[in-house]
Amino acid sequence: MLDATTIEKFKASLRGELIQPSDEGYDDARKVWNGMFDRKPAIIVRCVSTSDVVSAVNFARDESLLISVKGGGHHVAGTAVCNDGMMIDLSHMRQVTVDKRNKTARVDGGALLSDVDHETQLHGLAVSAGIVSHTGVGGLALGGGFGWISRKHGLSVDNLISAEVVTAEGNLVTASAEENSDLFWGLRGGGGNFGVVTSFEFKCAEIGTEVYSGLIIKKFEDAKKYMQFHSEYLRKLPDEMTVWMVVRHAPPLPFLPNEMHGKMVVVVPFVWLGGQQDGEKLLKPIREITESHGEAIGMNSWVGWQSGFDGLVAHGARNYWKSHHLQELSEGCIDKIIEFAGKMPSDECEVFIPHMEGAPSRVLENETAFAHRKTPFVLNIHTRWRNASDDERCLAWARDFHSSTQDYAKGVYVNFLSDMGEERAKEAYKPEVWNRLVELKNKYDPQNMFRLNHNIPPSV
Numbered sequence: 001m002l003d004a005t006t007i008e009k010f011k012a013s014l015r016g017e018l019i020q021p022s023d024e025g026y027d028d029a030r031k032v033w034n035g036m037f038d039r040k041p042a043i044i045v046r047c048v049s050t051s052d053v054v055s056a057v058n059f060a061r062d063e064s065l066l067i068s069v070k071g072g073g074h075h076v077a078g079t080a081v082c083n084d085g086m087m088i089d090l091s092h093m094r095q096v097t098v099d100k101r102n103k104t105a106r107v108d109g110g111a112l113l114s115d116v117d118h119e120t121q122l123h124g125l126a127v128s129a130g131i132v133s134h135t136g137v138g139g140l141a142l143g144g145g146f147g148w149i150s151r152k153h154g155l156s157v158d159n160l161i162s163a164e165v166v167t168a169e170g171n172l173v174t175a176s177a178e179e180n181s182d183l184f185w186g187l188r189g190g191g192g193n194f195g196v197v198t199s200f201e202f203k204c205a206e207i208g209t210e211v212y213s214g215l216i217i218k219k220f221e222d223a224k225k226y227m228q229f230h231s232e233y234l235r236k237l238p239d240e241m242t243v244w245m246v247v248r249h250a251p252p253l254p255f256l257p258n259e260m261h262g263k264m265v266v267v268v269p270f271v272w273l274g275g276q277q278d279g280e281k282l283l284k285p286i287r288e289i290t291e292s293h294g295e296a297i298g299m300n301s302w303v304g305w306q307s308g309f310d311g312l313v314a315h316g317a318r319n320y321w322k323s324h325h326l327q328e329l330s331e332g333c334i335d336k337i338i339e340f341a342g343k344m345p346s347d348e349c350e351v352f353i354p355h356m357e358g359a360p361s362r363v364l365e366n367e368t369a370f371a372h373r374k375t376p377f378v379l380n381i382h383t384r385w386r387n388a389s390d391d392e393r394c395l396a397w398a399r400d401f402h403s404s405t406q407d408y409a410k411g412v413y414v415n416f417l418s419d420m421g422e423e424r425a426k427e428a429y430k431p432e433v434w435n436r437l438v439e440l441k442n443k444y445d446p447q448n449m450f451r452l453n454h455n456i457p458p459s460v
């Protein structure tokens with residue numbers, strides 16, 4: 001329990017807002033992307049500057065408050081919000097400044113991917129990150145960060161040059177290859193375990209403002225034949241071509257016949273970072289291997305493409321994800337994917353299979369804390385539904401599906417984990433990486449103040 005005078009004094013020290021349960025806007029401020037989380041922090045500190053973040057961390061430490069840190073609020077495990085403690089809300093720290101000459105971008109800790117694209121695209125630049133524009137840079141970049149250009153340009157962590165971090169002691173430090181290099185290593189995959197990042201500096205890629213990209217919608221009846229082809233063909237493609245696969249009920253896409261809306265399909269989205277004619281040649285086998293229900297392919301604005309999927313994963317629905325990296329898309333694994341896709345518990349679920357090989361897999365596995373770089377595919381089971389009464393059914397589907405593909409799995413991406421707990425978090429890291437992260441936690445956060453995350457508990 002905090003007394004009113006203590007809170008008022010703290011409030012007066014902030015440039016941003018302090019929001020309490022009785023304040024207007026409290027319920028909106030505590031919302032996160034995943035509608036399953038209805039947590040109620042005692043206070044929300046909506047920071048607008050680094051000094052606000054320092055004050056918030058110091059106050060929480062001195063008053064022994066549980067802390068949660070909200071970047072974009074997208075993590076499926078709802079870790080951005082806590083019960084009873086302090087939510088450090090960075091959603092008003094979204095400044096992005098591009099250094100055109102050096103092709104770098106300085107990005108505030110609460111920026112969304114849309115903010116980054118908005119500014120970098122002025123110069124035909126992009127930061128390698130995710131595929132949904134309302135995702136936060138903070139959580140994404142601290143966990144790894146991959147998307148349409150990462151096969152060519154590396155993960156977000158591979159493009160991080162430096163970060164400004166407020167540590168558990170309330171110190172503002174720079175982490176880079178030159179300064180606090182141990183922390184810099186841990187931030188690149190270790191999530192929010194080591195402090196609050198107030199700004200990131202990224203290397204940008206020159207991609208122009210339009211990319212040859214699109215969707216090819218394959219027939220679910222031919223899923224096995226298509227997937228067998230996909231599992232081999234992708235692995236020979238140049239890094240400039242990224243082709244993923246999503247098995248789901250067809251959205252009402254204008255280029256699909258009406259009768260296909262809502263029916264099971266295999267969506268094959270791609271991005272090609274090259275000339276259109278060369279891209280077309282690479283797509284030909286994909287188009288020819290099985291019949292398609294329809295396609296929409298062409299030069300798309302990068303900003304438009306990056307927000308094209310936003311509506312399918314808008315805020316508010318109930319979500320539960322199970323995921324692992326796949327060593328191969330073998331016949332047995334494909335059979336399981338088709339079997340479980342055929343009994344999805346809601347029309348909004350997706351089986352999402354990104355292809356990861358390329359620049360990320362050429363980085364040494366101990367160079368950053370993001371550890372699983374060699375596995376070619378990710379299997380992400382997106383379970384998404386509306387009513388709490390369906391929770392049990394939906395969770396059971398995801399868990400059964402996940403355990404039935406365990407034989408093909410190796411490791412998991414920390415940003416795709418719904419289930420918390422040390423054992424699950426450990427699967428995201430190699431044992432030697434985990435031990436090094438624990439050492440780092442001992443040094444930077446021995447009291448485990450930053451524990452609402454896929455936690456790396458200190459051993460001291």
Ligand SMILES: Cc1cc2nc3c(=O)[nH]c(=O)nc-3n(C[C@H](O)[C@H](O)[C@H](O)COP(=O)(O)OP(=O)(O)OC[C@H]3O[C@@H](n4cnc5c(N)ncnc54)[C@H](O)[C@@H]3O)c2cc1C
Pocket residue numbers: 033068069070071072073074075076078079080090109110129130131132135136137138139140141142143144145146147191192193195196197198313415416452453
């Ligand atoms: C619809 C959707 C699409 C996605 N697509 C992709 C994708 O294409 N590629 C990909 O790699 N991932 C993707 N993800 C996963 C995404 O990387 C994680 O959800 C990530 O946590 C999002 O970051 P956030 O800041 O929005 O999350 P938040 O929920 O705000 O934060 C998650 C955790 O990160 C930490 N954190 C956040 N910001 C900071 C900060 N500034 N300083 C310190 N700690 C911080 C905190 O520990 C917090 O608990 C997607 C997720 C969703 C829901």
